[in-house]
Amino acid sequence: MEVSVEGKVVLVTGASRGIGQATAAEFARSGAAGITITSRKPENIERAAAELIEAGVDEETLLPLAARADSEESADNAVAATVERFGSCDILVNNAGTNPSAGPLMEVDLGALDKTWSVNLRAPLLWVRAAYRASMEKNGGSIVNVSSVGGLRPSPITGAYNVSKAGLVHMTRQLALELAPSIRVNAVAPAVVKTRLSEMLWQDEAAAAGMHPLGRLGTPEDIARAIVFLASDAADWMTGVILPVDGGMSEASSSGIA
Ligand SMILES: NC(=O)c1ccc[n+]([C@@H]2O[C@H](COP(=O)([O-])OP(=O)(O)OC[C@H]3O[C@@H](n4cnc5c(N)ncnc54)[C@H](OP(=O)(O)O)[C@@H]3O)[C@@H](O)[C@H]2O)c1
Numbered sequence: 001m002e003v004s005v006e007g008k009v010v011l012v013t014g015a016s017r018g019i020g021q022a023t024a025a026e027f028a029r030s031g032a033a034g035i036t037i038t039s040r041k042p043e044n045i046e047r048a049a050a051e052l053i054e055a056g057v058d059e060e061t062l063l064p065l066a067a068r069a070d071s072e073e074s075a076d077n078a079v080a081a082t083v084e085r086f087g088s089c090d091i092l093v094n095n096a097g098t099n100p101s102a103g104p105l106m107e108v109d110l111g112a113l114d115k116t117w118s119v120n121l122r123a124p125l126l127w128v129r130a131a132y133r134a135s136m137e138k139n140g141g142s143i144v145n146v147s148s149v150g151g152l153r154p155s156p157i158t159g160a161y162n163v164s165k166a167g168l169v170h171m172t173r174q175l176a177l178e179l180a181p182s183i184r185v186n187a188v189a190p191a192v193v194k195t196r197l198s199e200m201l202w203q204d205e206a207a208a209a210g211m212h213p214l215g216r217l218g219t220p221e222d223i224a225r226a227i228v229f230l231a232s233d234a235a236d237w238m239t240g241v242i243l244p245v246d247g248g249m250s251e252a253s254s255s256g257i258a
Contacts, residue, residue, distance in 0.1 A: 003225075003234045006031035009086040010231070011079065013069050013127060014096030016044035018195035019146065019227075021052070022220030023093055026228045028057040034086030035062055038078050039096065042066040069096035069123040075130040082134075089135040091231045094124035094168075095146040099197055105159035113160045120164035121171065128175060132183070140182035142231045145172050146223070147187045149246050157201070165189075169242050176240030184239040186230040191246035193218035213248030 010027045014020040015037035024037050035057075039045045049064035063085050067074035082089045098119045101112035124145055131141065150158055151165025172187040179185055192201050192208050194217045202208040202217055209216050226245045229235055244250045 003229050003232050004031050005091065005228065005232050007033045008090040008231075009034040009036075009082060009088050010091040010093065011036040011038070011082050011089055011127075011131065012093040012095055013038050013067070013123075015039060016041070016048040018197065019190070019193060019220045019223045020093070020095040021048050022224040023095060023227050024048075024062075025052055025055060025057065026221070026224035027091075027231075028052070028061065030228050030232065032091075033061060034082070036065060036078060036082040036085075036089075037062065038065045038067040038069075038074075040066065040068050069094075069127070070118045072126045072130075075123075075126045076134075079127070079130040079134045088139050089131045090139065090141050092127055092131045092136075092141065092143045093146070093227055093231065094127055094143070095227075096123065097146060097197065099158060099161045101160050102157055102200060103159065104156065105163070108160045116160045117164045117167070120161065121167040124168060125171065128185075132179070136179075136183050141184075142235075143175070143179075143183065143185045144227045144230045145185070145187040146227070147172070147189045147242060149189050149191045149244060149249055152189055152242070152244070152250065172242060173240045180239055184235070186235065186238060186241045186243065188223060188226050188230065189242050189244045189246065189250075190218055190223050191244075191249040193220060193223055195220060211249060211252065212246065213252055216247065218245065218247060 010032045016039035045064040067078040147168045148165040150162035151169045176185040
């Protein structure tokens, strides 16, 4: 079956670069009728919009908005603007994420812990609730959360981040139950993708690539294709699924790092 989101309206958080921007591009290629992209800083999201248009995305289908992921008001306003502009919000991708701390939980700065858990775990629920109330409760929909292989099992480097992503895995499964049958909720769990967020993990690129059985780092496009698949009708009988997109890292015997 062809992966198509023809006519669907999509909202992607954290789309000013990396996985989120690639996901917006993939949704456009797959026929989305409207794509709202959000991130904190207006200049960043406007630049991303300009790059997407330059790459061939129809300007009429794109709505760039500055919106903090961890603000209920921002989530409500962004979803309302999406519904006003395009008529609905059919697909939500909770992609915005942060990792301001490294190291074990016993040593993590509590301010960094609060920020990590707020942006990576609490925020996705705010956006689900906003999309549900403004559109999905009535029209149905599909939600994809961006977790991490670090949310599937512990690793030594990013304790607070891993716990937030493990929480997001469970939230995905919980929401899948709560929102069935009209709304599907799934997640992707990437390993190391070469973006700004994970820079500290791939400073030694050859070593980082070598941790993945497929022998290379992930690209934002690798993750984007999996997100669009889960969001689309091609995955119509899938909900509560956590899909590793990880170059085989989950199968590797060594401990992962993403
Ligand atoms: N890269 C990896 O190896 C990897 C592996 C597993 C999972 N992930 C997950 O993939 C997702 C995307 O990350 P990425 O790798 O693409 O990183 P990235 O290139 O650094 O992009 C992060 C995006 O999130 C936005 N953002 C950060 N904090 C925000 C906030 N408080 N409110 C709204 N937007 C915010 C950033 O935009 P502004 O700065 O403009 O706000 C940016 O658009 C994250 O959830 C991350 O945890 C990444």
